[in-house]
Amino acid sequence: MRFRIGNGFDVHRFSDDPDRVLVLGGVAIPGERALHGHSDADVVAHAVAEALLGASGLGDLGRLFPDTDERWAGADSLDLLAEVMRRVHDDGWEVANVDCSVIAERPKLAPHREAMEVGLGRVVGAPVTVKGRRAEGIGGLGRAEGIACFASALLTAAD
Numbered sequence: 105m106r107f108r109i110g111n112g113f114d115v116h117r118f119s120d121d122p123d124r125v126l127v128l129g130g131v132a133i134p135g136e137r138a139l140h141g142h143s144d145a146d147v148v149a150h151a152v153a154e155a156l157l158g159a160s161g162l163g164d165l166g167r168l169f170p171d172t173d174e175r176w177a178g179a180d181s182l183d184l185l186a187e188v189m190r191r192v193h194d195d196g197w198e199v200a201n202v203d204c205s206v207i208a209e210r211p212k213l214a215p216h217r218e219a220m221e222v223g224l225g226r227v228v229g230a231p232v233t234v235k236g237r238r239a240e241g242i243g244g245l246g247r248a249e250g251i252a253c254f255a256s257a258l259l260t261a262a263d
């Protein structure tokens with residue numbers, strides 16, 4: 105049996121645009137400060153996609169969906185993740201599981217964690233776990249200047 109492991113990381117700073125909506129792991133969280141980015145800035149979905157691309161050796165998000173390409177402006181990152189999954193499947197891989205650590209001073213993730221896990225799991229086709237951590241006041245993340253996410257993905261050969 106063949107296995108491949110991948111890690112993914114992403115970070116986005118908070119936006120000053122009051123019209124943007126915070127999206128984490130595909131879950132819209134209105135009333136919270138949104139993240140700045142070319143797409144919906146879903147830092148969790150991006151880290152998951154990077155982990156899957158790393159495990160499969162298929163590149164990275166920046167190469168697949170360049171932020172110079174207007175097609176991805178305001179993109180729903182779950183759609184980007186679905187496209188990554190299509191490529192991962194086409195390359196002969198299935199996902200065993202994905203695990204995420206989100207580093208955020210705010211918002212509180214606990215009320216949204218299950219919805220993120222269900223929504224991401226539906227796209228990935230495997231269990232996805234999401235854990236929230238705070239940065240203990242250290243650095244830009246600790247000063248709530250943005251949100252970061254680490255993700256690990258395990259793939260198994262489909263045959």
Ligand code: MG
Pocket residue numbers: 114115116141145146147150
């Ligand atoms: Mg990103």
